Amino acid sequence: MNIRKAKRGDEGFLIEMVKELARYENEPEAVENTAEKLAKDLFDDEMCEAVLLEKDGNPIGFAIYYTSYSTWKGPCLYLEDLYVKPDHRRMNAGGMLFDYLVNLAKERGFARMDWQVLDWNESAINFYKKKGARIDTDWCNGRMIFSGD
Numbered sequence: 001m002n003i004r005k006a007k008r009g010d011e012g013f014l015i016e017m018v019k020e021l022a023r024y025e026n027e028p029e030a031v032e033n034t035a036e037k038l039a040k041d042l043f044d045d046e047m048c049e050a051v052l053l054e055k056d057g058n059p060i061g062f063a064i065y066y067t068s069y070s071t072w073k074g075p076c077l078y079l080e081d082l083y084v085k086p087d088h089r090r091m092n093a094g095g096m097l098f099d100y101l102v103n104l105a106k107e108r109g110f111a112r113m114d115w116q117v118l119d120w121n122e123s124a125i126n127f128y129k130k131k132g133a134r135i136d137t138d139w140c141n142g143r144m145i146f147s148g149d
Contacts, residue, residue, distance in 0.1 A: 003100050006050035011039040021083045060088040063097045073111035
């Protein structure tokens, strides 16, 4: 298995995996993004970055992330989504993606790496805890929605 930066042409795979993740999270109708918009955001506007995990040259997982900012700490890496196809889990595929991002954040001199995990996703919570992460239950998420529901 190897990890590589996403390139133009990968947006179709990425959006399909985003939709698969949404189905896993019981929100299949929530995905409004398109491959075209994702390509623009990734490659033209550079709003975010993505890496693909490949096995034998075929993509089996991805991570999408961007730079966030903490007024207390400075630049941080925000992991928006990390997903591995179900038939490739338990092969350390998710661990490889996660470790790649941890190392990337350290290389860039970021203060920390943040992400969200659904409170019912025990397997993900346990995965992150095994990696040494702290799962914060002190903060409530806030959100303003400007499109869709």
